[in-house]
Amino acid sequence: MSCVPLDRRELAAEPHDEVLANTWVVIPAYNEGPVLAEVLRRVLRVCPNVVVVDDGSTDETLQIAAGEPVHLLRHLINLGQGAALQTGISYALRCGARWIVTFDADGQMDEKEIPALCRALAHGDAEVALGTRFAGQGTPMPALRRLVLRMAVVFTRLTTGLPVSDTHNGFRALSRAAGQRIRLRQNRMAHASEILQAIARQRLRFTEVPVSIRYTDYSMAKGQSLLNSFNILWELLLH
Amino acid sequence: MITLFKAILLVALAVLAYLALFQLRGRWLQRALGIALGLLLAAFIVVPEMANAASQLVGVGRGADLVFYLSHILGAYFAIRIFQRQVRLEEQLTDLVRAISHLEARAPDGAETGGSTRLRIFSTHAAGDQANGIKEIQRQARSA
Numbered sequence: 317m318s319c320v321p322l323d324r325r326e327l328a329a330e331p332h333d334e335v336l337a338n339t340w341v342v343i344p345a346y347n348e349g350p351v352l353a354e355v356l357r358r359v360l361r362v363c364p365n366v367v368v369v370d371d372g373s374t375d376e377t378l379q380i381a382a383g384e385p386v387h388l389l390r391h392l393i394n395l396g397q398g399a400a401l402q403t404g405i406s407y408a409l410r411c412g413a414r415w416i417v418t419f420d421a422d423g424q425m426d427e428k429e430i431p432a433l434c435r436a437l438a439h440g441d442a443e444v445a446l447g448t449r450f451a452g453q454g455t456p457m458p459a460l461r462r463l464v465l466r467m468a469v470v471f472t473r474l475t476t477g478l479p480v481s482d483t484h485n486g487f488r489a490l491s492r493a494a495g496q497r498i499r500l501r502q503n504r505m506a507h508a509s510e511i512l513q514a515i516a517r518q519r520l521r522f523t524e525v526p527v528s529i530r531y532t533d534y535s536m537a538k539g540q541s542l543l544n545s546f547n548i549l550w551e552l553l554l555h
Numbered sequence: 556m557i558t559l560f561k562a563i564l565l566v567a568l569a570v571l572a573y574l575a576l577f578q579l580r581g582r583w584l585q586r587a588l589g590i591a592l593g594l595l596l597a598a599f600i601v602v603p604e605m606a607n608a609a610s611q612l613v614g615v616g617r618g619a620d621l622v623f624y625l626s627h628i629l630g631a632y633f634a635i636r637i638f639q640r641q642v643r644l645e646e647q648l649t650d651l652v653r654a655i656s657h658l659e660a661r662a663p664d665g666a667e668t669g670g671s672t673r674l675r676i677f678s679t680h681a682a683g684d685q686a687n688g689i690k691e692i693q694r695q696a697r698s699a
Contacts (some may be wrong), residue, residue: 369656385663389656395649403653407660410669502647 332427335438336414336431339489340365340408344400345421351534356384358427361417367408369400370422387411397486398507402500409495417489422535425487429527433489436523443494443520444511445478447487447527458533472509476516480524484508486526494520505547564600568593591628598609 341363345352352368359366366386370378372394381388389403400405401418408416419425429447436445449457449465457465466485472483486508490498498514500507515522557565572593579585599606599622606618615621662668 337617381662385661387666387668388661390659391652393648393652399609399649399653403656406653407657410657417600501646 326392333443335415336363336442337365338413339351339363339417339434340367340411340413340415341417341419341430342367342369342401342404342408343419343421344369344371344397344404345373345381346371346375346397346400347373347375347377348379348421349373349380352377352380352421353384353462355421355423355427356381356383359430360385362427362430363417365408365411365413367404369407371395371397371406372402388409390394396504396507397418398500398505398510399444399503401507405490405495405498413495414492415489416492416495418486419528420486420535423527423532428527428528429487429525430489433487433527435527436525437489437491440491441521442523443491444522445484445489446482446524448480448482448521448524449485449527449529450481451526457529461531472512475509476512478512478516478522482524483512485527485529487529489525559602565597568596568600 321514332346343359343366344366348355356366356368360395366384368381368384368386368388370381370388370390378388378390387407389407390398391403405416406413412523415429415437416476417432417433423448433445433447436442450469465482468483472478472480475516485503488511494515497520498511500510502510514520570687572589575589576586579589599618603618606621610616610618610621613621615624656676
């Protein structure tokens with residue numbers, strides 16, 4: 317499976333309004349009350365179609381999302397990020413989305429990079445655009461995290477054969493066809509590997525787009541522990 | 556000769572066999588295997604020398620070793636079956652929770668949702684109280 321080369325001039329250009337008007341941003345949220353309102357306002361400035369899936373939060377996440385002009389779905393119980401993403405993707409497809417962007421609720425991602433991801437798909441050369449932290453200037457991150465992510469990339473390349481430079485990066489865009497063909501069964505964090513496996517198995521054309529991830533104190537406290545990589549391996553083995 | 560301990564083992568085996576056969580209604584192959592296994596174990600309890608003879612026949616030493624190996628294989632088989640069932644249940648639960656979330660989807664003013672609004676369990680006031688949503692489903696089911 318080859319990676320579709322990027323045309324950097326196209327990525328830099330402003331995407332046509334029609335592209336963003338048909339793009340849906342899916343944001344799974346679990347107990348993201350402290351940062352959610354700000355993240356949603358920032359994303360809404362770029363893209364009008366936002367789906368928030370509250371994954372059974374126990375804080376005020378649901379009320380905060382309800383105060384913003386977004387499509388709001390709620391899991392009655394906490395199922396995990398993979399399940400929330402699939403719920404949001406299915407919903408966006410039912411609403412007629414032509415492109416779907418997956419975006420984290422913890423404020424790590426830069427909404428200004430959403431158009432670049434959509435632009436990478438709009439010409440139809442690729443069906444999936446994967447955000448990568450290891451292209452271009454790269455994202456500054458703690459050394460141990462960089463090492464674990466590098467090992468995950470080697471694991472992904474060995475198991476899927478995909479020449480990816482990043483893995484377990486939740487910032488990505490799917491075409492409508494890719495959204496319909498990828499069916500996430502991993503409810504928790506192993507869904508990122510599952511998406512890559514689906515790309516390899518179904519021979520979906522993909523491209524990588526450089527993105528920057530901001531490692532804030534909040535997201536580092538909230539985000540995945542590095543030890544969780546063992547849990548992800550375990551989930552992949554069991555399913 | 557039937558000692559008191561052997562009698563207790565046989566009664567326990569009979570109870571377990573009854574419960575297992577009750578659970579396996581309609582699955583005739585599994586029932587037949589269960590009956591065969593139960594009879595084999597009963598024979599081993601009544602005539603322990605049989606287990607010794609059988610183990611020598613298959614080359615695993617003592618009868619106790621044979622029973623040990625068989626019980627491990629059976630244990631692993633049941634563990635896998637239970638795990639498969641748990642995965643299936645989790646998938647069904649995910650589908651159910653997802654379907655409810657689509658039915659209860661809330662769109663921004665003026666926009667259409669990708670679901671319908673036949674259920675009314677979505678309440679921003681119920682956030683954080685997962686039991687509330689489930690109680691509400693039960694309440695609606697009773698009043699329907």
